[in-house]
Amino acid sequence: MLIVMFIGGIILGSFYNVVGLRVPQSSSIVFPNSHCPACYQNILYRDNIPILSYLLLKGQCRQCKNKISLVYPVIEGLTGILFVFATYKMADFNLFSSLTLISLVILITITDIYYYIIPNKILVFFMIVFIAIRLSQPLDPWYDSFLGFLVSYLLIYLLIILSKGGMGAGDMKFLAVLGFFTGLKIVLLGFLIAIMCGGLYGVYLLVIKGNKRNDLLPFGPFIGFGVLISYFYYDAIISFYITELVRL
Numbered sequence: 146m147l148i149v150m151f152i153g154g155i156i157l158g159s160f161y162n163v164v165g166l167r168v169p170q171s172s173s174i175v176f177p178n179s180h181c182p183a184c185y186q187n188i189l190y191r192d193n194i195p196i197l198s199y200l201l202l203k204g205q206c207r208q209c210k211n212k213i214s215l216v217y218p219v220i221e222g223l224t225g226i227l228f229v230f231a232t233y234k235m236a237d238f239n240l241f242s243s244l245t246l247i248s249l250v251i252l253i254t255i256t257d258i259y260y261y262i263i264p265n266k267i268l269v270f271f272m273i274v275f276i277a278i279r280l281s282q283p284l285d286p287w288y289d290s291f292l293g294f295l296v297s298y299l300l301i302y303l304l305i306i307l308s309k310g311g312m313g314a315g316d317m318k319f320l321a322v323l324g325f326f327t328g329l330k331i332v333l334l335g336f337l338i339a340i341m342c343g344g345l346y347g348v349y350l351l352v353i354k355g356n357k358r359n360d361l362l363p364f365g366p367f368i369g370f371g372v373l374i375s376y377f378y379y380d381a382i383i384s385f386y387i388t389e390l391v392r393l
């Protein structure tokens with residue numbers, strides 16, 4: 146089961162790479178075939194095997210020897226690992242719901258890293274899937290979905306007004322869609338994790354790499370993975386936090 150989920154995960158991860166790169170450019174997901182972004186040669190089917198082809202080709206295009214972005218195999222591997230993780234956790238978390246959440250986070254990670262965009266098309270698609278999921282498995286109480294959606298939206302809306310940048314409308318809609326799925330408390334903890342990790346990464350870029358303060362930092366991946374961590378580990382994080390506080 147775990148091996149099947151890993152293979153399924155890396156194949157879907159490879160598909161998500163294509164979707165994430167093409168949807169923001171409004172090009173078709175199915176046509177044309179994958180091609181090398183440097184020499185525009187079509188990529189042969191045998192060179193299009195997730196992870197394996199990257200390793201066999203040593204990260205270079207077969208024709209022009211141009212470097213292939215490391216993002217492709219990393220996304221494929223990450224999707225595979227997260228799918229295995231969701232399967233491992235399926236006693237406590239509905240597997241289909243977990244896989245849907247992971248897929249959304251992976252897709253937004255790709256589009257935000259490459260284009261600094263969180264496409265409405267992807268958000269609307271997943272919002273519809275999440276509504277279907279929550280109609281059959283409502284949160285307790287059912288209106289927690291609406292609280293999660295509204296508070297997330299307003300929270301980032303306020304931050305955008307107060308900070309004049311840093312976060313965008315895409316982040317706002319993305320967190321709201323996640324909040325609809327997870328409910329209020331999980332999305333808030335997820336957002337807190339995202340702010341802390343994003344802040345640390347921002348400091349790292351400023352201090353170690355010497356970036357300018359106004360360099361763009363894609364915040365979508367932090368939101369996505371923050372909420373993913375909160376979704377799977379909310380109880381563990383809160384009880385750890387409470388016991389540590391009690392000890393103090």
Ligand SMILES: [Zn+2]
Pocket residue numbers: 181182183184185186206207208209210211
């Ligand atoms: Zn090439």
